[in-house]
Amino acid sequence: MTAETSQTLDRGLRVLKLLADTDHGLTVTELSVRLGVNRTVVYRLLATLEQHALIRRDLGGRARVGLGVLRLGRQVHPLVREAAMPALRSLAEDIGATAHLTLVDGADALAVAVVEPTWTDYHVAYRAGFRHPLDRGAAGKAILAARQHPMTEPGYTLTHGELEAGACGAAAPLLGVTGVEGSVGVVMLAEAVPERVGPRVVDAAREVAEALR
Numbered sequence: 001m002t003a004e005t006s007q008t009l010d011r012g013l014r015v016l017k018l019l020a021d022t023d024h025g026l027t028v029t030e031l032s033v034r035l036g037v038n039r040t041v042v043y044r045l046l047a048t049l050e051q052h053a054l055i056r057r058d059l060g061g062r063a064r065v066g067l068g069v070l071r072l073g074r075q076v077h078p079l080v081r082e083a084a085m086p087a088l089r090s091l092a093e094d095i096g097a098t099a100h101l102t103l104v105d106g107a108d109a110l111a112v113a114v115v116e117p118t119w120t121d122y123h124v125a126y127r128a129g130f131r132h133p134l135d136r137g138a139a140g141k142a143i144l145a146a147r148q149h150p151m152t153e154p155g156y157t158l159t160h161g162e163l164e165a166g167a168c169g170a171a172a173p174l175l176g177v178t179g180v181e182g183s184v185g186v187v188m189l190a191e192a193v194p195e196r197v198g199p200r201v202v203d204a205a206r207e208v209a210e211a212l213r
Helices: 007-020 028-035 039-051 069-072 076-095 140-146 197-212
Strands: 056-058 063-065 097-107 108-115 132-134 157-159 166-172 181-188
Touching: 007 028, 007 039, 007 063, 007 076, 007 132, 007 140, 039 097, 039 181, 063 069, 076 097, 076 181, 076 197, 108 140, 132 140, 140 157, 140 166, 157 181, 181 197
Parallel strands: none
Antiparallel strands: 056 063, 097 108, 097 181, 108 132, 157 166, 166 181
């Protein structure tokens, strides 16, 4: 800790991170051990977080992430979308295909930002808010590839006809962005993805990741 930081806030944020990493919650004793502080401090942290609905405690006394975190999370998408737009516009214009930023939403891939090219006669209609299973389509499969190989750069993923007949896609995962799991890609009407598209999508994903750091 430095003179410019708050120890109490730091501990509260660490509590939230610990709770976010577990499905069954944590007791006061477990949190006390993991934080390296006494139980009284943990009780005060939990009481404060509970007042803001950021945590909840079940009948057994285990603390879990509260619904207030979801309300904060809803504000993340607009910020992520704004940061990603320049790279998506460049990608769409360069490739002449619909570019998109897709984030994980539960078991689904959710398109949160979409940019269509301005100079093509036709392109795939792909809208923000469109969702599909993670194991279908280039966007979701790129995310799954990153999960399977977290220590290496998985490159890009290509698919054809998985979400729409006659459409193919290319996507690359966002890497090195804490708290954000997603991918950047394009979707186009073609029999196959042109060779240069994959590397270009990887570059765009890297640009978006840098904008989000």
